[in-house]
Amino acid sequence: MIEYLPRSKLYTQLYLTQFGMEDCLPGHDFGPAVRTHYLFHYVFEGEGLFEVDGAEYRLAQGEGFLICPHVVTYYRADRSNPWSYGWIGFNGTLAETLLAQAGLTSAAPVLRCGHNDRIRRLLQEMAEPCADRKARETRLTGLLYLALSLLVECGTEAPRPSALSRAETYAEQVKDFIEMNFSSKFGMEDVAASIGLNRSYLCALFTRETGTSIQDYLIRYRIDTASAMLGNTDLSIGDIARSVGYADPLVFSKAFKKITGKSPKSYRDDLPTESDAESDAESDTE
Known part of the structure; x- marks a missing residue:
């Protein structure tokens, strides 16, 4: 399941660009490539590899990885135990701040988060049909906030380079x-x-x-x-x-x-x- 959405005209602080879930085939990979928005993958089952800035991360159930805009990344499902994951793509003026509250940055792109069922349910809710386009856009934005709140619960706020006293x-x-x-x-x-x-x-x-x-x-x-x-x-x-x-x-x-x-x-x-x-x-x- 995958769905791409046009950029929101109603929401500029935070908006969803895509979402989906996939049971990957052994060795299924993507990249090296860049994205123009933030993209967070969460692993439901299995294992895989994520590479960014010369670092390699082995990921398994309950872990997730963040792809930041304009950063070259590569990821691949394990050949013997391929992962199943869900993802949300998003952007907006609040995106970086909310991710930092979860401790997610380009320098720290991996998060351990034990919210398997809740994240899966949110993705399933995103896929539910809605006849009214504006109502659906509002509902999707609300679900995106809920998804990011789960990440914030799991993480520790990232230190800021110019931290205030x-x-x-x-x-x-x-x-x-x-x-x-x-x-x-x-x-x-x-x-x-x-x-x-x-x-x-x-x-x-x-x-x-x-x-x-x-x-x-x-x-x-x-x-x-x-x-x-x-x-x-x-x-x-x-x-x-x-x-x-x-x-x-x-x-x-x-x-x-x-x-x-x-x-x-x-x-x-x-x-x-x-x-x-x-x-x-x-x-x-x-």
């Missing part, structure tokens, strides 16, 4: 928390609990690393987001206040003026209109 990592986690939750009401205890650190320690660490407090970073992030939203005249000031985490529009207006020097209304009034942009364009062409 522990303090920098905690500061980045605070920023990530704020970006995901800025529209909700939360306290510093919630931020600290999400990261697993003492509140006072985390607050001091963040200030030392960034030069600003968590609270000030949160306020500025909310106001910067609100500033961008004020260009949408379909939204009232109250709508925008609630969208960035302020239940009281008056409190929002005070915070906004403190950061920008203007009230939200004045800031909106000073934004260039479409007619201003058209006038500027006309004067540029004269």
Whole structure:
């Protein structure tokens, strides 16, 4: 079974390009060749050989190997105990990050993963028919995420060449928390609990690393987001206040003026209109 899919127009962060399963004949091989996307093979039964960058890997049941884009590889089924495997081909801006969480890179392309039945079932689900093309694309993307989550469960995150210090990592986690939750009401205890650190320690660490407090970073992030939203005249000031985490529009207006020097209304009034942009364009062409 093999199926190739056109590149997704809906999903750019992660999308499936092909998938399949095969009971290989003795000595069946492929390559040397390169791929334009990531391709992960998982061995259900049997044995085989995988070669990349001058290294040879003997693989058996419960192991898998990753082929990275534009890297020359070769693989061959064992002549006496040929492997049966399944594979998923994929790409997208998130692909490398998710693979690194599983410890899979071009330098470390092999993974031991005891999820035989679960991976096989996911591949079988991918092959199930679906009448609606867009619905099928969404379902396949979801199944791809599930498959990669199994690999992440098995692996250990690969070290990054320019790894952040522990303090920098905690500061980045605070920023990530704020970006995901800025529209909700939360306290510093919630931020600290999400990261697993003492509140006072985390607050001091963040200030030392960034030069600003968590609270000030949160306020500025909310106001910067609100500033961008004020260009949408379909939204009232109250709508925008609630969208960035302020239940009281008056409190929002005070915070906004403190950061920008203007009230939200004045800031909106000073934004260039479409007619201003058209006038500027006309004067540029004269």
